[in-house]
Amino acid sequence: MLDVFYVTHDLAKQMYKKIITLDKGNKTIVLSGIFVFILTLALISSNYHINNDFIAFATTLNNTQTQPNINAKSIYDTGTAVLGSNVKNLIILIPDEAHHGNGEAKENRFIEQSFLPQKSIINKGTKVIWFSGDVSHEHQIILNNDQSLFDSGTLPEFTESNPMVFNTVGNFGYISPDIDQEAVQKGFVMKGDVKVIDQSNVLNSSANNTVIGSSAITTPSSDEATQAAATTTTTLSPATSNNNIETVGVFMVPTKDIDEYVQDFKNNGFSIDSTYSFKDLRGLARDTGSEQTLLVWTAGPTMTVDTAISALKDIGEKLPYK
Template sequence: MISINDCTCRLSGQAFKESETIDSNSKAIVMTGIFALILGVGLVSLDYGYNNNIIAFATTSNNLQAQPNIDAKSIYDTGTAILGKNVKNLIILIPDEAHHGNGESKENRFIEQSFLPEAAIINKGTQVIWFSGDVSHEHTIIINNDKGLFDSGTLPEFSASNPMVFNTLGDFGYISPNIDQEAVQKGFVMKGDLKVIDQPNILNSSANKAVIGSNTPITPISEERQSTNTPSSVTSDSNIETVGVFMVPTKDVDEYVQDFRDKGLSIDSTYSFKDLRGLARDTGSEQTLLVWTADPSITVDTAISALKEIGNKLPYK
């Protein structure tokens, strides 16, 4: 096989031999032509590789972006959940003490995310609901305030917003202006982001990766085993219709997981972390994220009712 470089060298050698029989002016013209030929071949080769790299990168990037992922550890690490085209409802949690920001004299938050998940990639047509788990504090969710796209009104603790259905592709940032005064002075903004795409992929249940019976006890997550799949039942890949995240004290995670199961909700995955507060009354120093799912037999109202009941049992104050 002859490479592009081999061809270039042979053409150059032949051209040089022929150029010996012509005068200096012609030689200059021939040399210029040879240089242009070599440069052109090189640029074509470079352009081919460069463009191929760009195409490959773009394809890879899009595939990665569109690949559903609701793993609890990933949501903790990246703040982002990626939903499949089969998911119709996303319930975003406002975690307890979310109204406190970074840089306050005393860190009051449990987790460095204002919302769980703080960012989400969703399919066009997905319905989003915000649920407040911030005890003794009120919130308002606002999207594009200047255009009046969405205003939830006041959300007391353990209440849900009206649903917002996203039928337009694009990025939608949202905020909650109800934050601690010291956080305001520090420039903290309680914000999240939703990216709406034409999702080509289906969200698969972790239940199919590790089948665990509904009566299997859940072991609290330790430092050595921080991320685990803890499904309550084997859910069909295409039957996940609603997804949400919840936060509970790790020391009582077994009890709360069972509460979710008893109410017909599945636990897709869990992740425990040392919280920002350290040792706090009744909550310990470690919290656990529960990523839960529901199939079409569980309505959104039923799921929200379950969250209210479980939330009222939490020791957060």
């Protein structure tokens, strides 16, 4: 902006030397022209800086949105997981009682999200598998309301869909049409989203594989009066190198037995990225308590997807959900 000022100042000095010899009428015309010229230069300069600042801001925002993030609390709060370019496989969980919608006669869900994560931002070429943890219910995953594009077939409890590899950049919505009829009548739809991007960033585990456990209950305001648990942290020794994450998934387990489930995951070769405990929507229930924990796990290249799925089935069948 100062550069423009100095240029216009020098031009004005030169023009002034020439116009002092003109008569009054011509001086007015020339001075008006100079004023318009200087004003135009100032506006162009201002617009240049504004546009560049806007572009810089938009670029920064875009980079922020695509920074990998699989933190359990973030997934609980936003429903979104962002994967890095090193992640080859994502296993999306259908949590227990996910087929119940809002406003039913009895709220039977544990968590707001029908899928964990509800929205996934993945790199082009990532393989996605849906795993059902909804006990005693069957599900079907359809992509973009088009069975010819992707149809998982029937998924009973603790079974996985056939994989879907997303090779095209874009947004893909998916639904599970086989849900509770009372929820259907009230307009509830089990749906999630996959956003595919050209991701250049790499996903690393949380520092020291931090595990978060419940210590106290806080009550934030929300339409569902959801109560989220305050947290404390404990450090686990990582089982997987931060730079060797290839498979990622989320699981839901009762908080009261979190230590046991964390150990089960570790014994099966998983690393625990993070956990987040929350007061569930269902409230106090036999065997499950009133708090659940989201557990984000990762696996490296030495664990195949089939091995990971098999371990998830074994762990899932031990859960007290009914």
